[in-house]
Amino acid sequence: MKPDRDDLLAYALGTLPPAEAARVEAALAADPALRAELRADLDALSHLLDDLDPGAVTVPADAGERLLARVRAEGRLAPPLRETPRARPAPRRPSWRFSAGLALAAALALAIFLLSQVDEDAARRYARLPGAVVHPIEVNGTPLGTAVRLPDGRVYVGLTRPLEQDRTYQLWQIENGSPVSRGVFQEGLLLRLPPEATIAVSVEPRGGSPQPTTQPLFIQKL
Known part of the structure; x- marks a missing residue:
């Protein structure tokens, strides 16, 4: 059965079970049109990755202090009894968009590598089959x-x-x-x-x- 668009996308992202991935690889090796379809999907994912701006979500360094001051001003939090040394700001965690971008970049790199292996090693892969x-x-x-x-x-x-x-x-x-x-x-x-x-x-x-x-x-x- 010819792989559908969902199969190709799952293969590109590396989420297929080994048996299903092998089936898709065999179909890609035998069908140039299917490889072209997968390359088009990878291009689309690449454009999506380009749109992910790692700096799109930023948190000002003094955001925590400003929030505490606002809460105290509204009477929701008692002022501190004594001055305490300012804690070193914790490192900013990357936004979810940045994390998603890294994951997508890794998946794309893996998919492109697998596709190049399909193109390059098909003859050797078939030659290793029993009785070939x-x-x-x-x-x-x-x-x-x-x-x-x-x-x-x-x-x-x-x-x-x-x-x-x-x-x-x-x-x-x-x-x-x-x-x-x-x-x-x-x-x-x-x-x-x-x-x-x-x-x-x-x-x-x-x-x-x-x-x-x-x-x-x-x-x-x-």
Whole structure:
């Protein structure tokens, strides 16, 4: 089941149980649109943090003395019998807004770190699953990414080469000598493929193309 907005927010704030957090991480690793949605939520939380002014709630240093003087003037408190040494003012406690800001900042930092781990380590995470078979992807001896076939028939394809703006990777399954689109992605794509499927990846305009418009980066049998 695809995580909803509440799941993403709870994940960003680190309040999900470990099993639920793992489910959300797996969904984020397989769905670039979901990662974009989470990044938008983190941006919104960042703007909220910017609006929290740590100095918004301040207490004057002599506020306590002024309050006591006012109470005595109204006859609600007898004056002191003798002069006592002035106590050193206690350190001001930070306002609740400042505390909330610190907590939110910590949650944002954790969420951004977790999201970067999802983007960076998805292939390695899938490769560690029992029964996974790893297929390195290389072009002329240069590593380009990794394909990981899982025991349930799914395949994760992740590429590490940066994309130009407004461009996307598009994965094709070669069937009877013709390319059939299986989806677009920015970093990685998780999909179900038959055994010994032959795949190719090309760079296409954002949103993908009905047929490849560029030379495939690679063609590989899994």
